[in-house]
Amino acid sequence: MRALLAxxxxxxxxxxxxxxxxxxxLAFDVVRRMTARKFPQVEWIGAEELARWxxxxxxxxxxxxxxxxxxEYAVSHLRDAVRIDPYQPSLQPLQGFPQDxxxxxxxxxxxxxxxxxxxxxxxxxxxxxxLDGSLFRWANQxxxxxxxxxxxxxxxxxxxxxxxxxxxxxxxxxxxVERRSAAP
Numbered sequence: 001m002r003a004l005l006a007x008x009x010x011x012x013x014x015x016x017x018x019x020x021x022x023x024x025x026l027a028f029d030v031v032r033r034m035t036a037r038k039f040p041q042v043e044w045i046g047a048e049e050l051a052r053w054x055x056x057x058x059x060x061x062x063x064x065x066x067x068x069x070x071x072e073y074a075v076s077h078l079r080d081a082v083r084i085d086p087y088q089p090s091l092q093p094l095q096g097f098p099q100d101x102x103x104x105x106x107x108x109x110x111x112x113x114x115x116x117x118x119x120x121x122x123x124x125x126x127x128x129x130x131l132d133g134s135l136f137r138w139a140n141q142x143x144x145x146x147x148x149x150x151x152x153x154x155x156x157x158x159x160x161x162x163x164x165x166x167x168x169x170x171x172x173x174x175x176x177v178e179r180r181s182a183a184p
Contacts, residue, residue, distance in 0.1 A: 024140065024165055028133045031109050031165075035130075039114040041121060045129040047138050050104055054079075062102035062129070065093060067116040068156070068177075075172050076145040076152035078106065078138070086112035087180050089119045099124045106131035106138070108158045109165055136162075139170045 036042070045053075054061050066077045067086040077083070082093045086107060094101070103125060107113040110130060117130045131138065139145055139155045146152055154172035157163025159179075163171050 024167075027165055028109070028137055031111065032132060035111050035114045038111075039118045039130075042114045042117045043129050044132045045104055046132050047141055047143060050129075050131060051143060060102065062104045063094065063097060065103060065105045065113075065116065066135075067105050067107040067113040068135070068158075071174070072108065072156035072158065072177060074147070075154060075156040075174060076135075076139075076147045078135070079144065079146045081106075084116055086116055089116045091123060094120075094125070100127055101125070103128045104131055105129070106134040108134055108156075108162060109136050110134045136166045140165075140167045 032044070036044070050062075054064075064078050064081040065084045066073050066081040067084050067089070068077075069086070070083065073081075073083045084090070084093050084105070094103070103117075103120060105113040105117045105120070105128065107116075110133060113134055114130045117128045120128045133140075135145070135155055144151060145155060153170070155166055155170045156174055156177070157166050157171045159176040
């Protein structure tokens with residue numbers, strides 16, 4: 001019984017205390033590390049860097065792909081983002097763009113978008129980035145989100161557990177996303 005406590009319960013309790021004390025930044029870091037371990041070849045870009053890049057009038061802007069479900073996208077998304085199916089990605093949204101086009105992919109927290117970025121890399125796209133912390137971190141930083149071309153205030157939380165990474169001020173009250181595997 002003591003071995004069970006030491007091996008299973010103690011790490012869970014310690015992890016819970018760390019999350020309570022450290023909060024969302026640590027949780028985002030854990031998600032990123034786990035995702036980067038699964039998709040080590042995927043490059044990452046921070047929200048601040050993406051915002052600067054998109055506002056810079058001197059160079060070409062990246063294509064931004066939203067790797068969430070249609071229900072999530074309908075609540076809000078980044079300005080001019082094009083939705084790509086995170087479970088069965090296709091090259092349709094990139095039709096007409098050369099393979100050296102800069103592409104930034106995001107989802108709720110970064111796993112599904114890393115999967116799509118990995119897929120795009122295997123298809124020959126060599127300038128693909130995954131948005132660190134994805135839409136949840138973007139919104140938590142008070143950055144602009146849109147719905148039907150107009151500013152929006154809420155983000156789909158995916159489900160109750162993952163939605164905890166989204167500040168409650170931004171969390172929409174909507175049905176949870178149907179759980180499907182995003183595994184490659």
